[in-house]
Amino acid sequence: MIGSVQRAMRLLEAVASREQGAPAKQLAREAGLALPTAYHLLRTLVHEGYLRRDRGLFFLGEAVERLSGSGARQKRRSTMKDTLVHWRDAIDAPVYYAVYREGEIEVVCVADTPANPAAEEWADFRETGHAHALGQCLLAQLDDRSRRDHLDRHPVQPITPYTVRDEDRLLRRLERAGRMEPVIERQEYALGTVCAAIPVTAGSSAAAVAFSLPSHQADRLVPVARKLQSEVGGLLGTLALSISI
Known part of the structure; x- marks a missing residue:
């Protein structure tokens, strides 16, 4: 000693x-x-x-406060990871959690397995929010000004044959989407992959939990999304904590 x-x-x-x-x-x-x-x-x-x-x-002093803050953040991240792992196992699919922070889409945590790997980020998630379910779900929760500001910085561009073709079409789609309704995306970000995202709103912050499936399992998208949505209230307390991570 x-x-x-x-x-x-x-x-x-x-x-x-x-x-x-x-x-x-x-x-x-x-x-x-x-x-x-x-x-x-x-x-x-x-x-x-x-x-x-x-x-x-x-x-x-401040150094002690930083240490305690880091420990609290680590505990929140661990709790959030456990929650995502629970859902990963329950729906047999990779699960993602993302937040909209300081004008950007940020994927905070992912839970997957070797048998069901997460979708490959072959195009930067932050720049292609118009094309994937997580991004569309987050953009749908923003006000019109924030949404247009994001699209000015990250313009809509087709990255697969199924991607929304232009900003006007995307904005109409987002306006039609219910604020707390699941967002479904079929091969708009990656060929062979379909996704669904559920909004998680904590105060003025936008967040979303999502899952992906191979396209041949597309018939599972809606029922699994509804199942996840029915439980999102239970997730909110855990996941909302991570917005500050």
Whole structure:
């Protein structure tokens, strides 16, 4: 064991137990340290950002907050992954989760298996939102201004013979789509692959969960999408957390 690390951790624990801050003498006493040793460790912890000093009192610093934030994000990501794995196994298909963040489509998490691999991202998902179910589902949740802004930056262009041909046709399709209805896409992004996406809205943020199937299983799209939609309320609490990841 490295004694200096143990002593520093005891000081951090002592500071964490004092939300209103504490002076060095009190922290040394609570950590069972000699005052000179406590001063030396406290100065080091302040220098490294794990503590901050204000008017003679010590508080937890930004470095500790970053560590705790990273742990919370990792826990949320793990919980989200478990949720997607559950649905992957339930519907026997790859499952995806994506959010619309800072004007871009971001695939946050994917759950697949070697037997049922995720669709290959052969064209950048961010630039081809008009062609895949996840992107169409996210765009359908945006207001008209945000939607047009996205399409100005990422213009509609055919990438398979089945892709929507132009922006006007896409906008009409998105306007007809119910805000909370599943979006179905058949070989618009990749030949041989069909997809469906379910909207997940948390406040003003847009998100979606989707799955893909080989095109010869296209008859499964609608029933599986409806099954997933019926349970989306249960997913919302878990998946909405990931919007902040």
